[in-house]
Amino acid sequence: MIELIEKHDAVLFRVRVSPGASKTRVLGEHNGALKIAVTAAPEKGKANKAVVDFLAAALSVRKADVSVVSGLASRDKQIAVSNLAAATLSAKLSALCRMDPGG
Numbered sequence: 001m002i003e004l005i006e007k008h009d010a011v012l013f014r015v016r017v018s019p020g021a022s023k024t025r026v027l028g029e030h031n032g033a034l035k036i037a038v039t040a041a042p043e044k045g046k047a048n049k050a051v052v053d054f055l056a057a058a059l060s061v062r063k064a065d066v067s068v069v070s071g072l073a074s075r076d077k078q079i080a081v082s083n084l085a086a087a088t089l090s091a092k093l094s095a096l097c098r099m100d101p102g103g
Helices: 046-059 086-099
Strands: 004-007 010-018 025-030 033-037 066-070 076-082
Touching: 004 086, 010 046, 010 086, 025 086, 033 046, 033 086, 046 066, 046 076, 046 086
Parallel strands: 010 033
Antiparallel strands: 004 010, 010 076, 025 033, 066 076
16 A cells, blocks of 8 residues: 655655656555656656656646655655645555556
């Protein structure tokens, strides 16, 4: 289960990113974090942008509502999503993990 933290006007969760993949997709959940593969290279913020773009589309929120709040230069990141209730985010993340668990 993806661990969520409600803070101010946003909900935070951890993401483990695998950059340079052949396909951008959710790989599942590991130790309370969402695992995502992105095709973008881990240089000049390209992978971070790819994560934000992918999550915004997958969660049906605006790109402006998704941000990387820590781990900009790391595979382990903390993501903030605003304008979405924690319960709704939890349900959407669970659905993402079930859709394509690594395959």
